[in-house]
Amino acid sequence: MPDIGGDPLFVLEFGDILHYYTPYTITLFLLALIFTGLAIASRPERQIDIAFGGDAYYAKETTVSEMRFRRFMAIACGLATLGAMGSGDLFNFTLFVSLVGIANIGIVAAVKNRHVLDAAYEYGIVAMVATLPLFGGAALVVATTGTLAIPALAAGGFAVPLVAKAFLALGVIGEGMAPFYAAKAEMFRAPGAPYVIMCSLSSLLIFLRVVEIVITI
Amino acid sequence: MIIPEYSLGLLVAFAAMGVAFFAMMRETDGFHRLLLTDLIEVVSLAFIALIGTDLAEALILPGLVVGTSELIALSEIYRIKEGYTRPPDAGLQIEVMESAPGILAALLVVYGIVLSGFSGGVVAGLGVLFYLLCRGHDERFELIETASGYSWALWIVAFFIFMILPQYWFFAVMLSGSAILVKVMAKMSLIGTMRGGPNA
Numbered sequence: 001m002p003d004i005g006g007d008p009l010f011v012l013e014f015g016d017i018l019h020y021y022t023p024y025t026i027t028l029f030l031l032a033l034i035f036t037g038l039a040i041a042s043r044p045e046r047q048i049d050i051a052f053g054g055d056a057y058y059a060k061e062t063t064v065s066e067m068r069f070r071r072f073m074a075i076a077c078g079l080a081t082l083g084a085m086g087s088g089d090l091f092n093f094t095l096f097v098s099l100v101g102i103a104n105i106g107i108v109a110a111v112k113n114r115h116v117l118d119a120a121y122e123y124g125i126v127a128m129v130a131t132l133p134l135f136g137g138a139a140l141v142v143a144t145t146g147t148l149a150i151p152a153l154a155a156g157g158f159a160v161p162l163v164a165k166a167f168l169a170l171g172v173i174g175e176g177m178a179p180f181y182a183a184k185a186e187m188f189r190a191p192g193a194p195y196v197i198m199c200s201l202s203s204l205l206i207f208l209r210v211v212e213i214v215i216t217i
Numbered sequence: 218m219i220i221p222e223y224s225l226g227l228l229v230a231f232a233a234m235g236v237a238f239f240a241m242m243r244e245t246d247g248f249h250r251l252l253l254t255d256l257i258e259v260v261s262l263a264f265i266a267l268i269g270t271d272l273a274e275a276l277i278l279p280g281l282v283v284g285t286s287e288l289i290a291l292s293e294i295y296r297i298k299e300g301y302t303r304p305p306d307a308g309l310q311i312e313v314m315e316s317a318p319g320i321l322a323a324l325l326v327v328y329g330i331v332l333s334g335f336s337g338g339v340v341a342g343l344g345v346l347f348y349l350l351c352r353g354h355d356e357r358f359e360l361i362e363t364a365s366g367y368s369w370a371l372w373i374v375a376f377f378i379f380m381i382l383p384q385y386w387f388f389a390v391m392l393s394g395s396a397i398l399v400k401v402m403a404k405m406s407l408i409g410t411m412r413g414g415p416n417a
Binding site for chain 1: 247257287294295297298380
């Protein structure tokens, strides 16, 4: 039995639904926690435009309400990532991942700019389509094995179909597409920074977690 | 040879998924792509519904909520990026819509309160929705939202009572029944206000 996460350090049970941390997931959890803290503490980046043909330049101001919305979405994304790291229930994990997707739509769409909104719209459609394999994968697992608890599935005795695992991975890939679309709209340079970093980080972390889940179950 | 029902349903769901993805691939217009994502959402709900147990019911609700919230967010993005800001119309001016709402809404709300719980919330919410749809809305949306939020919190409190203090189950049943009534009613009544305007 491949056990890439190590022994659980902490298990919180609500009946069948449980949360647990292994040395692997606690590392990811702490990383998400640190970056959520950084998102709370940081101020928005000012975009500097050079006036063509002269020495002048001007800095674009971010309004307080826009800054608040972006920060809120970044924090929400961080919290959803924290949940996805700790969840020991497959369906809860898919819900947290889709919550990451929704928060990422919010982070990208908070910039009122035609190109950025186009990218946010395209990403949103990908994220919505990705909920099909995500929920479909979890539904296939529960239909074939009768349980959603990851430790129970990891203990063996269940034949989790390969298509369910592929669906889960595919769904997470879809939800984790946000950095591509943020890069497409050049958001890392200024308009969305630094909150857009949460897109990259959350995508990376949910990838790492789903790899662990798919290998373990 | 009899094909098991689950496999048959799964086959249909996979076929529907293929159709939906093919349609998404072919479609290039942004708005139609948004409409097609709803088709995909329905297939994902079908995957969950195929489980066919009580668990499926519990899993469909969050799935539906996720799909709906993404759809609302995307429609808002689409509206802003295309710059659609048409002022709302005055609406239908029919005599029945002036007189009937009060009576019907009162009946539905009273019956919904009698039913209580989730279904009661839907019935009462339908009454409020109908009233708002016909009579217009100058309501304070923050109030509806606040009531909905507090009742949701009470619902969660009731769940904790079930888990931690099971001997008070009757109190918890009453609490969750009335809280979910208010929450569903408040959420549904918001649909009745979806006609544009300053608050919407």
